[in-house]
Amino acid sequence: GDSVTQMEGPVTLSEEAFLTINCTYTATGYPSLFWYVQYPGEGLQLLLKATKADDKGSNKGFEATYRKETTSFHLEKGSVQVSDSAVYFCALGGNNRLAFGKGNQVVVIP
Amino acid sequence: SAVISQKPSRDICQRGTSLTIQCQVDSQVTMMFWYRQQPGQSLTLIATANQGSEATYESGFVIDKFPISRPNLTFSTLTVSNMSPEDSSIYLCSVTQGMKTQYFGPGTRLLVL
Numbered sequence: 001g002d003s004v005t006q007m008e009g010p011v012t013l014s015e016e017a018f019l020t021i022n023c024t025y026t027a028t029g030y031p032s033l034f035w036y037v038q039y040p041g042e043g044l045q046l047l048l049k050a051t052k053a054d055d056k057g058s059n060k061g062f063e064a065t066y067r068k069e070t071t072s073f074h075l076e077k078g079s080v081q082v083s084d085s086a087v088y089f090c091a092l093g094g095n096n097r098l099a100f101g102k103g104n105q106v107v108v109i110p
Numbered sequence: 111s112a113v114i115s116q117k118p119s120r121d122i123c124q125r126g127t128s129l130t131i132q133c134q135v136d137s138q139v140t141m142m143f144w145y146r147q148q149p150g151q152s153l154t155l156i157a158t159a160n161q162g163s164e165a166t167y168e169s170g171f172v173i174d175k176f177p178i179s180r181p182n183l184t185f186s187t188l189t190v191s192n193m194s195p196e197d198s199s200i201y202l203c204s205v206t207q208g209m210k211t212q213y214f215g216p217g218t219r220l221l222v223l
Contacts, residue, residue: 034211034212042217043202043214043216043217044202044214046111046211089152097155098153098204100153102151102152
C-alpha cells in the first residue's frame with residue numbers, strides 16, 4: 001500500500017540555518033503530496049502541497065518539489081527562525097485517505 | 111479553507127467512561143474524517159464519517175468502540191467508549207476541500223486515568 005518514510009530523529013539547528021527534512025514515498029498511481037506542521041499544543045496545519053510530478057509547493061519560506069524519479073518530496077527552508085520549531089509531517093494521498101510519515105520534531109535554537 | 115472547530119479541546123476522563131467529541135465546520139463539506147494521534151506518534155485514520163449512512167472504519171477500529179455520527183454536511187461526532195488509559199491521544203477531525211486537500215481541526219487532547 002501507499003506509504004511515506006521520513007528521516008529518523010529530531011532535528012536541532014541554530015536560527016538562520018538551512019533546514020532539510022527528507023521524505024520519500026511508495027505509491028501506486030499519482031498521489032498528491034503534502035507537508036503538514038504541528039506547533040506545540042496545536043492541531044495540524046497544511047504547510048504546502050504538490051499535486052503532480054515536478055510541482056513545487058511553497059509557503060512561509062518553505063519549499064518542496066514533487067520528484068517522481070526519486071519518489072521524494074523533501075522539505076527545505078533557507079533560514080529558519082525560532083518560531084519554526086514544530087513537528088513536520090509528510091503525507092500522501094488525497095480525498096479519501098492520507099498516509100502520514102512519522103513526523104520530525106524540529107527545534108530551532110536562538 | 112474551511113474553519114474547523116472541535117469540542118472539547120481537552121479532557122481528563124476516568125477509565126470505563128465515554129467521551130463524545132464534536133467537530134463543526136463553517137461550510138458544507140462532502141468528506142469528513144476522524145484521526146487518532148497517540149503520544150509522540152503520527153496520525154492514524156479511524157474512520158470516514160459518511161453523511162446519512164454508517165461510518166467506514168479502518169482496520170483495527172470498530173463501531174462499538176468509536177461510534178460516529180454525521181447528521182449533516184457540517185457536523186460530526188466521535189465517541190470514545192469504555193475508555194482505558196491506552197485511549198489517551200489527540201483526536202482530530204479533518205475535511206476535504208479543493209483538490210484532494212485535507213484540512214484539520216485543532217484536535218481534542220484526551221487523557222484517561
